[in-house]
Amino acid sequence: MTHAADTQQFPAQGDFVPPGGYPPPPPMYAATAPVAPPFADRPQPASLDARAISAWFGARKVLDRVSLTMQAGEVTALIGPSGCGKSTFLRILNRMHELVPSAQLAGEVLLDGQDIYATGRRITEARRDIGMVFQKPNPFPTMSIYNNVIAGLKLTGKRAGRAEKDYLVEECLTKAGLWREVADRLNQPGGALSGGQQQRLCIARSLAVRPRVLLMDEPCSALDPTSTRVIEETISELAAEVTIIIVTHNMQQANRVSDQCAFFLAEQGQPGVIVEYGPTDAMFGDPQDPRTADYVHGRFG
Numbered sequence: 001m002t003h004a005a006d007t008q009q010f011p012a013q014g015d016f017v018p019p020g021g022y023p024p025p026p027p028m029y030a031a032t033a034p035v036a037p038p039f040a041d042r043p044q045p046a047s048l049d050a051r052a053i054s055a056w057f058g059a060r061k062v063l064d065r066v067s068l069t070m071q072a073g074e075v076t077a078l079i080g081p082s083g084c085g086k087s088t089f090l091r092i093l094n095r096m097h098e099l100v101p102s103a104q105l106a107g108e109v110l111l112d113g114q115d116i117y118a119t120g121r122r123i124t125e126a127r128r129d130i131g132m133v134f135q136k137p138n139p140f141p142t143m144s145i146y147n148n149v150i151a152g153l154k155l156t157g158k159r160a161g162r163a164e165k166d167y168l169v170e171e172c173l174t175k176a177g178l179w180r181e182v183a184d185r186l187n188q189p190g191g192a193l194s195g196g197q198q199q200r201l202c203i204a205r206s207l208a209v210r211p212r213v214l215l216m217d218e219p220c221s222a223l224d225p226t227s228t229r230v231i232e233e234t235i236s237e238l239a240a241e242v243t244i245i246i247v248t249h250n251m252q253q254a255n256r257v258s259d260q261c262a263f264f265l266a267e268q269g270q271p272g273v274i275v276e277y278g279p280t281d282a283m284f285g286d287p288q289d290p291r292t293a294d295y296v297h298g299r300f301g
């Protein structure tokens with residue numbers, strides 16, 4: 001499998017060439033023909049507005065009326081001690097919470113003003129618009145790097161030809177900061193990459209369906225510092241085209257990558273709430289709540 005757009009076979013050097021030469025190739029096969037992006041209707045980053053979100057596992061309430069506005073085109077970090085409900089909140093943002101049999105929730109999640117839980121809204125719509133990258137990289141291990149990137153295309157319901165797929169694979173791997181490392185081995189299995197490369201492959205896979213929001217649940221927790229740094233740079237570069245919400249335990253990372261920050265806390269035996277949120281500079285430089293100050297300065301949690 002080659003990356004280049006579909007090409008026509010031309011005679012090799014030394015083969016017979018008719019007088020006057022061959023006619024030029026048809027435009028769709030011309031080597032210099034620009035390849036159109038597969039989805040010209042490129043979506044813009046969207047805002048997410050969580051309103052009064054409560055969540056339960058069985059009878060146990062784990063989030064209590066949590067509201068948070070995540071601005072379009074910004075990076076919002078969710079921070080807080082273990083067990084305070086950050087991942088649950090994140091999973092509610094793209095309708096993954098409802099997959100847990102005992103799980104329930106109340107409240108609304110508005111994607112650019114439209115409730116993703118409204119009657120008639122399909123779960124696949126939420127998944128297409130709001131992508132997710134998990135703690136542990138989860139590429140399809142035996143599938144090629146190329147096919148990993150385009151694995152989610154079925155979700156979009158749009159057909160893409162080979163040249164469009166080639167374009168998309170290069171574009172998404174470039175945005176995920178992986179293209180240069182894998183351009184010459186796109187048909188090797190995704191599982192053969194390093195952990196950091198696998199995570200960037202998963203980011204590329206998420207980007208291929210053109211999400212408007214990307215959720216990241218501790219995306220660097222399984223990675224070494226160098227890979228972590230590369231992912232952080234990728235996050236900063238992606239923010240202009242996709243809204244990012246990231247859960248992280250790493251305060252330096254939250255400080256480095258996010259524009260806004262929300263501090264979650266669950267007091268003993270109580271469901272999680274947001275204690276404070278706002279611009280990251282203020283949350284780290286001048287927190288208003290002493291519990292936020294203690295947490296961001298590493299005094300608990």
Ligand SMILES: Nc1ncnc2c1ncn2[C@@H]1O[C@H](COP(=O)(O)OP(=O)(O)OP(=O)(O)O)[C@@H](O)[C@H]1O
Pocket residue numbers: 057062080081082083084085086087088089100
């Ligand atoms: N599938 C589940 N079934 C039952 N309880 C769950 C489930 N998932 C999470 N919980 C509980 O919900 C609460 C919130 O968990 P959650 O994973 O959202 O917290 P968190 O802040 O993301 O924690 P961490 O930082 O350790 O990942 C915890 O008490 C947890 O035990």
